Amino acid sequence: xxxxxxxxxxxxxxxxxxxxxxxxxxxxxxxxxxxxxxxxxxxxxxxxxxxxxxxxxxxxxxxxxxxxxxxxxxxxxxxxxxxxxxxxxxxxxxxxxxxxxxxxxxxxxxxxxxxxxxxxxxxxxxxxxxxxxxxxxxxxxxxxxxxxxxxxxxxxxxxxxxxxxxxxxxxxxxxxxxxxxxxxxxxxxxxxxxxxxxxxxxxxxxxxxxxxx
Amino acid sequence: xxxxxxxxxxxxxxxxxxxxxxxxxxxxxxxxxxxxxxxxxxxxxxxxxxxxxxxxxxxxxxxxxxxxxxxxxxxxxxxxxxxxxxxxxxxxxxxxxxxxxxxxxxxxxxxxxxxxxxxxxxxxxxxxxxxxxxxxxxxxxxxxxxxxxxxxxxxxxxxxxxxxxxxxxxxxxxxxxxxxxxxxxxxxxxxxxxxxxxxxxxxxxxxxxxxxx
DNA sequence: ACCTGAACACCGTTCAAGT
DNA sequence: ACCTGAACACCGTTCAAGT
Numbered sequence: 001x002x003x004x005x006x007x008x009x010x011x012x013x014x015x016x017x018x019x020x021x022x023x024x025x026x027x028x029x030x031x032x033x034x035x036x037x038x039x040x041x042x043x044x045x046x047x048x049x050x051x052x053x054x055x056x057x058x059x060x061x062x063x064x065x066x067x068x069x070x071x072x073x074x075x076x077x078x079x080x081x082x083x084x085x086x087x088x089x090x091x092x093x094x095x096x097x098x099x100x101x102x103x104x105x106x107x108x109x110x111x112x113x114x115x116x117x118x119x120x121x122x123x124x125x126x127x128x129x130x131x132x133x134x135x136x137x138x139x140x141x142x143x144x145x146x147x148x149x150x151x152x153x154x155x156x157x158x159x160x161x162x163x164x165x166x167x168x169x170x171x172x173x174x175x176x177x178x179x180x181x182x183x184x185x186x187x188x189x190x191x192x193x194x195x196x197x198x199x200x201x202x203x204x205x206x207x208x209x210x211x212x213x
Numbered sequence: 214x215x216x217x218x219x220x221x222x223x224x225x226x227x228x229x230x231x232x233x234x235x236x237x238x239x240x241x242x243x244x245x246x247x248x249x250x251x252x253x254x255x256x257x258x259x260x261x262x263x264x265x266x267x268x269x270x271x272x273x274x275x276x277x278x279x280x281x282x283x284x285x286x287x288x289x290x291x292x293x294x295x296x297x298x299x300x301x302x303x304x305x306x307x308x309x310x311x312x313x314x315x316x317x318x319x320x321x322x323x324x325x326x327x328x329x330x331x332x333x334x335x336x337x338x339x340x341x342x343x344x345x346x347x348x349x350x351x352x353x354x355x356x357x358x359x360x361x362x363x364x365x366x367x368x369x370x371x372x373x374x375x376x377x378x379x380x381x382x383x384x385x386x387x388x389x390x391x392x393x394x395x396x397x398x399x400x401x402x403x404x405x406x407x408x409x410x411x412x413x414x415x416x417x418x419x420x421x422x423x424x425x426x
Numbered sequence: 427a428c429c430t431g432a433a434c435a436c437c438g439t440t441c442a443a444g445t
Numbered sequence: 446a447c448c449t450g451a452a453c454a455c456c457g458t459t460c461a462a463g464t
Binding site (some may be wrong): 037039082122125142161164165168175183184188191202203205206207209210 | 229250252335336341352363372374377383384385387389396404416417423424
Binding site (some may be wrong): 230231234265266269272273328367 | 449452
């Protein structure tokens with residue numbers, strides 16, 4: 001056996017250099033978050049799962065916050081992919097229908113990935129200024145909802161509403177629904193886990209019908 | 214000098230028994246939360262501020278979670294007092310007006326006490342089952358919004374909407390606005406701190422106008 | 427270049443001993 | 446009864462030393 005390798009259970013060979021420790025730490029952190037929420041992510045436990053010593057992660061991330069920032073970037077990429085896929089080729093269906101599809105894709109991913117959604121939404125968990133992709137996607141989403149609302153208004157599909165307040169209200173609605181799920185409010189409202197996505201969609205319908213002419 | 218007292222700065226006399234350590238710890242925890250958010254609350258720092266040793270709090274609270282539960286009960290009491298005051302004597306103004314007053318009182322307190330609001334809303338910060346007053350107030354608030362909505366429907370003030378979905382949408386809207394504030398979303402939406410309460414009220418108006426006939 | 431392992435300053439929590 | 450102070454098992458982070 002070469003000097004530079006160690007034995008492990010089931011004879012797996014672990015070289016001194018991990019190979020892609022950065023990637024392994026991000027994956028471990030994503031798994032820890034999914035299992036116990038964002039606060040369950042610890043640098044030491046991620047290191048343990050990657051099979052390295054407690055100090056090793058700091059060669060790749062300056063701090064726990066830097067690891068969380070990388071996790072947020074990864075989660076944001078998955079979130080955006082789902083939303084882009086849901087909107088692809090729907091331009092002809094009209095702005096109000098697209099707003100509903102946007103809201104539904106947002107809610108669907110948030111409901112199925114609560115811990116990852118919490119990380120990218122909360123801002124306390126990572127350094128927002130360092131997470132360029134998260135900020136960019138956020139700005140894109142804001143611009144998109146603004147355009148769709150403006151299109152709906154221009155084509156006479158809306159009741160007379162304040163567009164800015166309507167845009168904020170729409171975002172507050174979907175973010176509130178996603179947060180109620182994360183913060184375990186739905187049982188108190190008599191909504192069972194398997195009904196959450198359906199009731200959220202109905203709530204979105206109530207809102208869109210309310211602003212539509 | 215008596216044996217049972219110690220000297221401190223400015224000659225304050227600190228007896229061996231604190232007097233009301235439980236109260237002092239809750240106040241310290243509320244202050245820590247207000248300064249740095251719920252995660253900034255530590256048992257050791259609360260003990261330090263109360264002038265006692267690290268182990269002393271555990272005579273009054275079984276765990277950090279038990280301290281947070283007491284903090285949540287205190288915050289909930291203040292929150293409820295503000296809402297009750299806002300609704301006192303408004304029955305004659307009609308259910309939709311009362312819903313708006315309820316929403317505005319909720320938002321006003323949440324916006325001005327973000328960390329305390331976060332503690333009572335998040336559920337991860339304390340033991341919900343042990344916080345009887347929080348659960349009771351929550352159930353009361355849910356029942357109240359349900360009654361007001363039912364009254365509005367019965368007196369023909371609503372467009373044909375699904376009452377349950379409307380109730381959830383209304384709560385998601387106000388909770389989402391409160392959360393956007395806590396999670397620092399408003400700057401991204403071009404809303405400055407001093408505009409937050411006004412835009413939140415406008416968003417509430419958009420929603421209520423949308424469900425009203 | 428990358429990782430180990432010991433160290434340090436925190437934190438929650440326990441417990442014998444003091445008042 | 447209530448509090449101290451030392452202890453233990455964690456965690457984030459650093460750094461000399463190893464490969």
